[in-house]
Amino acid sequence: MxxxxxxxxxxxxxxxxxxxxxxxxxxxxxxxxxxxxxxxxxxxxxxxxxxxxxxxxxxxxxxxxxxxxxxxxxxxxxxxxxxxxxxxxxxxxxxxxxxxxxxxxxxxxxxxxxxxxxxxxxxxxTRFLPLAAKLKEVVAGNIIGDISMVMADLSYNIAWKQRIQDPSLGGGALLDLGVYGLNFASLVLGDDVTDIQTQAVLNDKGIDLQDTVCLKYRSGQMAVVTCSATAFGPCKGIIYGANGHIEVQDINNFADICVYNNAGEKIAYYKQEKQITxxxxxxxxxxxxxxxxxxxxxxxxxxxxxxxLDIMDFVRKQTGVKFPQEExxxxxxxxxxxxxx
The missing domain is CATH 3.40.50.720 (NAD(P)-binding Rossmann-like Domain)
Structure with a gap:
């Protein structure tokens, strides 16, 4: 034994x-x-x-x-x-x-x-989930053709939580929620980002409650990542290709992967494996x-x-979010x- x-x-x-x-x-x-x-x-x-x-x-x-x-x-x-x-x-x-x-x-x-x-x-x-490996396999299979854009959202109404509100705890939507969308984009498109544009809504303590992050890659591909701690969103990732698109439900614990052709017909489906958590x-x-x-x-x-982390540092610099530990x-x-x- x-x-x-x-x-x-x-x-x-x-x-x-x-x-x-x-x-x-x-x-x-x-x-x-x-x-x-x-x-x-x-x-x-x-x-x-x-x-x-x-x-x-x-x-x-x-x-x-x-x-x-x-x-x-x-x-x-x-x-x-x-x-x-x-x-x-x-x-x-x-x-x-x-x-x-x-x-x-x-x-x-x-x-x-x-x-x-x-x-x-x-x-x-999410990087370790079996469906993450399956997603990479599906994307590599070129089933939807050349990919142009990725959109990813993770939004929950949790702004009342101390970990979100408090700058001394590294609060804000970006590090708590947006990190999932950024990892989803990275999983699909890689990390060769050449330009970042952002917008954020801050609370009275200077911490972000909502963020939109637009990433441009050297390849010409783009990703739009959104997160909100004041609303419930679709929590979905969408991959846009020349011949269709892929939808991944729950980017913080992939529930399923649906592949659609240009006619909107579902041509492939992969369900979450049995798991403990x-x-x-x-x-x-x-x-x-x-x-x-x-x-x-x-x-x-x-x-x-x-x-x-480099991307999130840049986003916070653009939106003016600072943690007291950094000062x-x-x-x-x-x-x-x-x-x-």
Missing amino acids: FDKRKVGIMGTGEIAGTMARTIQGMRGVVCHAVASRTIEKAENFAKEFKIKNYYGSYEELCKDPKVELIYVATPHSAHFENVKLALENGKNVLCEKSFTLNEAQAKELFAIAEKNNVFLTEAMW GYEYEVTAAFKAIGEGWKESPEMTHIQTLKI SENAEPEQAENAEE
């Missing part, structure tokens, strides 16, 4: 709970431990998800010798310090999106991971990479993470804890 691979979860919020439920349903993997900034939160989380070990500090989790992979599920604003802590303790890391607040932070983390010879990948889970694919991919000695997952490479090193950790994790 082979021992189960051991995951440690850093954070005890909603996304951490989704990952804990996911691991409960997986074979060959176990959630060995969970950590929060308070022992009470960690203990309650551990009891809910039947996790044997829990810690009241992230340092203790990072020093647990049995943990093989740490899943970082804290707010965007805490990712840099949390991932850095894990890496410097020699831990492999799978970090939630948005990977960091900006490209500069990500570059520093990738350098630390290389120095410590450990695995590090962004948990942009969809998070299981990134965990499996991480352990496969670790087993192979790779330091990143091919489904979401360091270069791809940096490309998306001062004096972040407020208690706010991040309240929003945990």
